[in-house]
Amino acid sequence: LNQDFGERQMFDATCSKCGNATQVPFQPSGDRPVYCRDCFQQMRGEKRGGGGFGGGAGGDRQMYDAVCATCGAATQVPFKPSGERPVYCREHYKRDRN
């Protein structure tokens, strides 16, 4: 009985890397791996290799890896996700504000 429509539904999942139980805001399909917050951030960090994505303009804000609560896409936000409130990819963030 889900009366609170403000709550995002979270699905139980198991991290493909460390095996820890975690929760994700999308239904795990089984054909792609799901990672816990720690492993996700670790992998993003490794893949990126400190390249930066803005083209090196000075004064870039520090960005944190996050998962969009609406579509489940990997994204980055300019604040550290606390896990208590949802974060959104750029597209859904804009949509939410309008």
Ligand SMILES: [Zn+2]
């Ligand atoms: Zn993990």
Ligand SMILES: [Zn+2]
């Ligand atoms: Zn999104």
